[in-house]
Amino acid sequence: MADIVYGEQALTGPLQGLVELFQNEAYSGTLYVGYPILTNVEGTVRVDALYVAQDAGVVVFDLSHLNATAADQDAITEVQKAQDRYFAAVHSKLLETPELLVRRQLGVPITTVSITTETDATIGDAQLSTIENLARLLPRNANLSAEHYQVLNSVVERTATIRPRKRRSNVSRGNSRGALLKQIEKNIANLDAWQKRAAIEMPAAPQRIRGLAGSGKTIVLALKAAFLHSKEPEWRIALSFQTRSLYQQFRRLIRQFCFEFSKQEPDWDKLVVLHAWGSATSKGVYSEIARSLGQPAVDFTTARNRFGAGNAFGGICADLLGVVKSNPNVQPIFDAVLIDEAQDLPQPFFELVYYLTKQPKRIVYAYDELQNLSDFAMMPAEDLFGRKGNGHPNVQLRDEPGRPKRDIILPVCYRNSPWALSTAHGLGFGVSREAGLVQMFDEPSLWREIGYEVSEGELANGHDVALRRSQTATPSFFTDLLSPEDAVSFHTFENTDAEMEWLASAINTNLAEDELEHDDILIVVPEALTIRSTAPRIMRALRKHGITAHLAGVTTSRDEVFSSESIAITSIYRAKGNEAPMIYVIGADYCQGGFNLGRKRNILFTAITRSRAWVRISGVSEKMSSLTAEYQAIAADHFDLRFRYPTITQLKQMRTLHRDRSSDEISEIEQDIDGLSRLLQRVETGQLSIDALPLEAQNLVRRLANENTKTTNPSRRPR
Template identity: 40%
Template sequence: MANTVWGSTNKPISAKRLAELLDSAVQVDGTIYIGYPILGTPDGAFPFDALLLSPTYGVIAFDIVEGRDAGDYQSRQDDIYAKLQSKLLQYPSLVKKRKLIPQINVVSYAPVVQDFSEDDEYPLLNDNNLIQFLTNLSEGDKEIFPKVAAAIQALTNIRKGRRKRVQLTPNSRGAKLQALNDSIANLDANQNAAVVETVEGVQRIRGLAGSGKTIVLALKVAYLHAQNPDWKIAVTFNTRSLKGQFERLVNTFVIEQTSEEPDWDNIHILHSWGSSSSEGIYYNFCKDHGLIYRDFRSARDNFGDGKEFNGACAEALKEVTRPKQNYDAILVDEAQDLPASFLRMCYSVLKPPHRLVYAYDELQSLTDTSMAGPEELFGIGKDKRPLVVFSPPTSGQARQDIILERCYRNSRPVLATAHALGFGIYREPGGLIQIFEQNDLWLDVGYRVKEGVLEDGSYVSLERTSDTSPRFLEEHSPIDDIIEFRAFETKAEQDAWLVDAIEYNIKHDELVADDIIVINPDPLKTRKNVGDARAELFQRDINSSLAGVSTSPDVFFESDVVTFTGIFRAKGNEAGMVYIINAHDCFDSRYPSYLTTLRNRLFTAITRSKAWVRVLGVGPEMEKLKEEFDRIKQHQFRLDFQYPSEERKKELRIVNRDLTQAQRGRVTRKVDELASIISSLEAGEVRIEDLPLNLRKKLKALLG
């Protein structure tokens, strides 16, 4: 049976009938696209009525007839064939001796036309003979099928990277990285649905970091723009450096689908906040409605630490009773990092039916639970009913809630290491640092129970599945090469090793400079900590940049440039080779509540890698972090541990409670004061007897 992906169609009745027919036919495999693809032609965008991509039967394009008159279906079939052939001939891997390797079949499907024709050249078919026609086709070349799918999905060019890669050695890192990109050049079924299926209202796309949401959103923008060139479409996000990435992706995909540059008057790629120097959704909302615009400092002064953007958006919404509805569609990336008031602002500036697509990472931060449901996010309307409610999936309709289940960035060893370190599964001494509030969230993020039970107080062994962490992501290199921890005695030794390794990557491994990012987990020390390594790279004729400092805040990668970055600008980006420096900063903290922040930074840094990661640090704490990683390896990248009891969870909940920067500072000062008092008691500078009796009693009661 074929999986159906629902795009926009002006032939809904016959299209639904075709989808149901193919879905019920057990002998037909693959994906049937309705209203997709859209191909660029000299005459502009050309949308297909339907297309079946089948590993068994190849490519079958459908001319759908809605009604009893088939008209000049022969000419329409010729036109469809010519356009599809012209598209596929552009890809050398699909051509041999000037001939197209995959076979293209074009049929007209007319469910209510009785006078059908099984002419081999121009088949006109209905429900009675379509399946028989398909099963009589000669089987296609299954080895070429993934390349055909990638070409039709418009992914082939983008997966080549930011520039053409020239390999000299078949087994070099550069060749492996290219092969890895080629392996993920096809959208899976859920990604396909997320691109093409568009609801008349709000749609949610969610999944693990690395599941392809950014590319899916860019493809969706191109699809919507090709279908509706007059629509005003906005794309918005939290991480400023995503702007350049979105511009590149959208430009590439629109050209693929329309053979024309995007109309940038109708596609706006905007940061969520914005400013007078760089437009954003919130900034434009304030400007359009004559409101006070608050920058970060003003918002913090008025709404408090950690509540800046939520407060600013909520304030602006409260001031406007009838917002100007400037957009036909808005797509939001990184919604997990944006407040509910911002999503409501996006909803308010949309014309009915409020086409809002918001995508978010499930559990990007290890302490997060899932985002609130749509009823809570968007609130209640004037009729006292929720503005947004998701309906259950219905046959023949686009889905409102799409889950991307597979992680295509991180291999099993990399992601399991990131989780084990982030949670402190094998930390000695001390054990767990944090844990999911809901035990079943482990299953949601791609683990399965190998042994034991996933219950409070019980032993459990968790491992990643091949479905959620595809094995090809780790088969390109030995595991000891995929992820490596190194401890150095001095920072100078660390920097020297880093520079030598990067030089070797570029001169011998056939990686290009922009395949490499270097992450310093402590954002306050990044500029200082990376200076020496960057200077030495410059002496070796290797260019580097410090993201957001030596480059525009809207740009993360530059061609032929190694990117150095702090942890915050690294979010949302990925690279083939990731170096994490000064990782010892993330091993421990005298303040338990701050340790979760440090381990979350390490988790985020490790999960930027789509091929190899090197975790570097200095001194005894790095040695201990390396030993913790060695225990992960000894357990074969499984998570084997005693699940915390409810009492222990309560303790972790208190330690990891949500504190503002000011509150965290007060806790830190009080801990330091208490440590000073204890030191004085131990040194005999102050005696227990010097303390008032009532204070001694309180201390005894508190400490048990």
């Protein structure tokens, strides 16, 4: 059966009939309902329905002449004009793409059909058909090549515009990294079935879009914003996010998509790209809402002093929400709001957006299922958007047949190779860690939702299991073009100087021999507190090779990460939301152990998943050797993740053991450790008899002495 993508809210009888026809197993391809929007010399052309398939080419359906009959010449004239207009708009659009031409002629057949309630006839160039007899008119012999069909889909989906921005004219060798990258980038031009629905379908209600990092949410949201803006140019639409460096990326994508729809620059007063908070120099969703309520927008310093750094934004949003709830005459200021990086935003922000968005509350929020491994359970929609006075939720997500989906999962990861993703999850959870797991999903079924399948065992609490990336969730170009040994590599050094020398030499090779460019490379420093001392050391090492580098957001604009003439260095917090073909994670030994281990493993997960092709993880000392051993165990198992799933009790215990701790709590524990170390040393040297200790302490010391490898955490599954 064909994929059905709903660009319209309600289906009329004829549209419903058309959908039911293409849900028959005899059809492949995609049927778009109420999509796309095209342009010609007369202005905007809105297509009622459009079918694209490899054996049919393009079929445009006109549903505005349902009562036309062969005997009504005036009606037939109008049908012919409508079909000519549709044909010209589609033909003109396809002609813009040279890859679709064959000997200067369009190589894709275009068929136009007007659906009627009673008439089946071909009059001149005009074809009229009832739904019941439509199958006879549909072409089945277009026989488009796979390459032509791929390009055709990218034009219809509007993703032709996001084909590689870089020409990569410096690539001269077919087997260089730059050449491989050209092929990878070429393969990401099409949307998959889930992305199509997420980008085009807009229910008259809130909508949730979720998936792994790299599943295409940023492009999906930009395309959705452009489509809505082209369809409803008078609406005030906000697209919001948390990572400031996404601002330019969203503006660029929206501009490209809007030009694809309407050949015009977006009206940036109607379609506003806003940071979630805002600042003294740039507007944000929060500051816009505060202004509309006549309230001052609180800055970060003030908010931090009042609520603490961790709850600064949540605190001021909660304050503003109190103003909204106490004023029954609040006027909504947005027709639609699209939110990226929802996992990084506090609950009161969403409730604010709910109240300040007009009915029927067209709010789209997208988030990464696993941007933060220890906080993977996004709050349910019923709680995220608040509740009414009677306790009933403001929002409930329910999909209805034949309607735009309200809950969409994007299961395919296009950014990360399967080996990088399995490594990131394996290290993030600690599946091969000698001391046992660090953290784990509360709900085992989430593994399947994010693209894993069971290769052995049972995916259930307390059971042994082995998981691997599903082929359906892994684009074939990764396995066609890359090898696991080159996609992921670990490097251990005796000291930081040696690590820096290796880093600079490797990047020099990337630029001089691998045919990569400066902005293909990103250096990520996991320990944010040391970034200002680490970055200058990296810069000095690179300078010896004549390579310029910059600390993103410090020595450059805070909204920009990459530069065409300089290598970007960044902490993990600015790296979020960005990606690069080649990632270097420097000082990864920081993530091996110690306090706040859950957060450290989250950092490592996020750093590795910035990679679009290759990732290099390096560090020093025995800690790095230990981390490398974890990776080697995963790689030796062909990147299957093999472990015993924790019981519910063990899951709770892990959260306690590896939770984030305050600096005061860490200081207190360190003092306790020092005291214990001195006490054990006295026992070991004979200065103190173990019998002098309290009975509980005696038992503890004896147990610790006998347990060299045991832990209260569940251990990794034996191989």
